[in-house]
Amino acid sequence: MVASSNGRAAVLVDGCRIPFQRSGTGYVDLSAYDMARMVLKGLFTRTGFDAAEVERVIMGCVVQNVETSNVAREAALAAGVPNHVPAFTVTMACISSNQAVTSGVDLIRGGIADVVVAGGTETLSDPPIQVKRSVRKRLFKAQKAKSPGDYLQLLKGLRPSDVVPEAPSIAEFSTGEVMGESADKLAAMFDVSREEQDEYGLLTHKRSAEAQADGRLQKELVPASPPPDFEPINSDNTIRADSTMEKLSSLSPVFVKPFGTVTAGNSSPLTDGASATLLMSEDRTRAEGFEPIGYLRDYVYVAQDPGDELLLGPAYAIPKLLNKAGLSIADIDVFELHEAFAGQVLAVLAALRSESFARNNLNQSNPAGEIPMDKLNTRGGSVSLGHPFGATGARLVTTAANRLHEEDGELALLSACAAGGQGVAMLIERA
Numbered sequence: 001m002v003a004s005s006n007g008r009a010a011v012l013v014d015g016c017r018i019p020f021q022r023s024g025t026g027y028v029d030l031s032a033y034d035m036a037r038m039v040l041k042g043l044f045t046r047t048g049f050d051a052a053e054v055e056r057v058i059m060g061c062v063v064q065n066v067e068t069s070n071v072a073r074e075a076a077l078a079a080g081v082p083n084h085v086p087a088f089t090v091t092m093a094c095i096s097s098n099q100a101v102t103s104g105v106d107l108i109r110g111g112i113a114d115v116v117v118a119g120g121t122e123t124l125s126d127p128p129i130q131v132k133r134s135v136r137k138r139l140f141k142a143q144k145a146k147s148p149g150d151y152l153q154l155l156k157g158l159r160p161s162d163v164v165p166e167a168p169s170i171a172e173f174s175t176g177e178v179m180g181e182s183a184d185k186l187a188a189m190f191d192v193s194r195e196e197q198d199e200y201g202l203l204t205h206k207r208s209a210e211a212q213a214d215g216r217l218q219k220e221l222v223p224a225s226p227p228p229d230f231e232p233i234n235s236d237n238t239i240r241a242d243s244t245m246e247k248l249s250s251l252s253p254v255f256v257k258p259f260g261t262v263t264a265g266n267s268s269p270l271t272d273g274a275s276a277t278l279l280m281s282e283d284r285t286r287a288e289g290f291e292p293i294g295y296l297r298d299y300v301y302v303a304q305d306p307g308d309e310l311l312l313g314p315a316y317a318i319p320k321l322l323n324k325a326g327l328s329i330a331d332i333d334v335f336e337l338h339e340a341f342a343g344q345v346l347a348v349l350a351a352l353r354s355e356s357f358a359r360n361n362l363n364q365s366n367p368a369g370e371i372p373m374d375k376l377n378t379r380g381g382s383v384s385l386g387h388p389f390g391a392t393g394a395r396l397v398t399t400a401a402n403r404l405h406e407e408d409g410e411l412a413l414l415s416a417c418a419a420g421g422q423g424v425a426m427l428i429e430r431a
Contacts (some may be wrong), residue, residue, distance in 0.1 A: 042222025060096025193407015208380025333409025
């Protein structure tokens with residue numbers, strides 16, 4: 001592990017998120033900027049920390065609005081962070097806010113900043129719509145048009161089909177494959193059955209419903225009050241507490257028809273939301289009188305073939321981080337694994353315990369081993385809680401640290417896959 005050095009260890013003081021909402025519901029009229037502003041204000045209110053003392057704001061966002069392309073800067077200003085404080089936005093698909101957090105860790109360790117706010121935001125209710133390139137070229141030329149004849153010339157040859165809006169695709173640019181298709185392929189590769197995926201989907205919804213009922217989820221939420229009625233939203237609406245195996249097994253495949261195994265019931269839903277964390281140097285934390293949640297000890301990023309191993313990042317990142325830290329799975333008390341799909345989670349778990357995967361893919365003689373299910377995602381995960389692309393990573397960080405205290409653990413490991421065939425693993429030590 002990376003030990004504390006002259007008070008430069010990166011400390012997680014606190015983290016929070018606004019309740020995640022299924023896209024098209026609670027935040028349907030909000031932008032990513034609106035949600036980022038809300039969660040930043042919520043973080044400052046929750047911690048009592050003065051926004052004027054922040055030295056850097058970093059936010060992850062994937063499907064960006066060109067009007068607020070640096071959404072971190074716009075949201076920081078709206079949340080009361082002073083004009084002179086730099087802010088930047090990072091995008092790394094589903095691990096964007098992991099990158100935001102680890103960028104903050106690096107700034108603190110390097111002595112560049114003592115206080116960093118890092119998180120992420122995403123709306124999939126209002127994706128940017130564009131028109132065909134041929135029409136965009138005409139619109140660009142229209143800026144130079146001076147007469148009615150010039151405008152008429154620009155319309156020449158334009159067909160009705162040319163002006164049909166194009167919604168952004170969630171397909172991989174390099175392969176053209178939709179992520180759900182990759183999940184189906186990955187499940188087949190590791191022999192994960194439809195029944196196993198549905199059972200996992202049921203488990204994650206059951207765990208989230210229990211955590212919602214007993215208040216564990218509520219501890220990391222700050223309310224959101226979207227206009228125009230400003231009625232507060234206080235809880236996630238993605239959790240299906242009434243889910244059953246009968247209901248799940250009745251659902252049709254979504255991506256590979258008719259024989260695929262990935263359905264709406266064992267996949268993470270399209271989700272809107274935002275998350276934020278308050279990070280400080282160890283010395284600054286003491287000076288401010290805060291009780292930190294945990295130390296952000298170490299992390300690794302990995303990348304592999306997006307064609308065959310798009311969602312397999314954690315199977316590479318977890319062993320790499322454990323080896324780097326001189327630890328084993330048995331040393332970890334809390335595991336948080338991003339659930340893009342139930343099949344993806346189960347495939348990763350299978351890869352971690354596979355001798356052939358360790359030998360052929362990791363170039364090591366022994367597999368990482370079996371992650372106990374009673375240590376994994378005990379509050380549920382992205383399949384049940386939802387997955388706002390840019391915000392999930394910071395949620396994982398906050399949840400993992402909180403679980404260490406709730407479950408009396410010392411070390412937490414979190415990991416996630418991302419589009420482009422990338423992945424991350426992070427190690428947190430209880431403070």
